[in-house]
Amino acid sequence: MIVTNYVRNIIQPPTSRNKAIPAELKVITCLRYLATGKMQLCSGDDYGISQQTAGRIINQTLDALAAPAFLVRCIKFPTTQAEIQQKQAEFRGIANFPGVVGVIDGSHIRIVAPKEYEAEYVNRKNYHSINIQLVFDAQYRILDVVAQWPGSVHDSRIWNECGLKGKFERGIIPGGCHLLGDSGYPCQPWLLTPYLQPRNVAQEAYNRAHKRTRCVVERGIGQLKRRFHVLHGEIRVDQIKTSKIVMVCAALHNLCKERNLGLPDEHDGYEAEPVEANPIQHGHL
Incomplete structure (x- = not known):
């Protein structure tokens, strides 16, 4: 995924232990929230994550995407x-x-x-x-x-x-x-x-x-x-x-x-x- 590649180094968990959420799923969850504005659509059986976890990974992904390197690359x-x-x-x-x-x-x-x-x-x-x-x-x-x-x-x-x-x-x-x-x-x-x-x-x-x-x-x-x-x-x-x-x-x-x-x-x-x-x-x- 294009967006994931920009922030993978920041949000990718160092290990897959303890059911760590991969970078791709974090980005998908964040994009779904931005596209819909609905928090409840970012959790549940489709993604297998709780609403509290969804809020946490959305926060992490937004931080990564709001980094100056990504913003300057896209807005010039x-x-x-x-x-x-x-x-x-x-x-x-x-x-x-x-x-x-x-x-x-x-x-x-x-x-x-x-x-x-x-x-x-x-x-x-x-x-x-x-x-x-x-x-x-x-x-x-x-x-x-x-x-x-x-x-x-x-x-x-x-x-x-x-x-x-x-x-x-x-x-x-x-x-x-x-x-x-x-x-x-x-x-x-x-x-x-x-x-x-x-x-x-x-x-x-x-x-x-x-x-x-x-x-x-x-x-x-x-x-x-x-x-x-x-x-x-x-x-x-x-x-x-x-x-x-x-x-x-x-x-x-x-x-x-x-x-x-x-x-x-x-x-x-x-x-x-x-x-x-x-x-x-x-x-x-």
């Missing part, structure tokens, strides 16, 4: 001229908007109320969440992700304090490269937003092309959440572990894109499991 912002030109050409094919290398937006991932700083995690829709920032290319690959801010934090603040903005400011990303964002972001040389009140034909045309191109990020977020249904419902772990889940899902999404793996059928979605005591809730994940 283009910096070479060839990579940038390819991204720009793909975006230009959508609505003839020049210079675009990525589209950016935020998305809220619902969490349980944290024990500390609870009010900071209540978003404008009045539920607890973390606000994640995502940048997609025209092929719906994730180029950058930030998953550490409470739900009450505005998209613009996340952008202003993220590492990607610093790369633009320091010239690590060459001039003439743009991201497209909605009106919640500040308009900057490298982050273009729509005209709030277009005053002429040219500005109206700009807004139309901007909207058509930026739609990629909305569809990209939809694809990510369809592929990993754990991101749909309330994630009943603390905010730090939720951030780890988001980062791993983003990396695996790109790996699926790299391997041309299709999305699950939209009619095969799963409902979030009811709130019950389980190993994840009590700290095993």
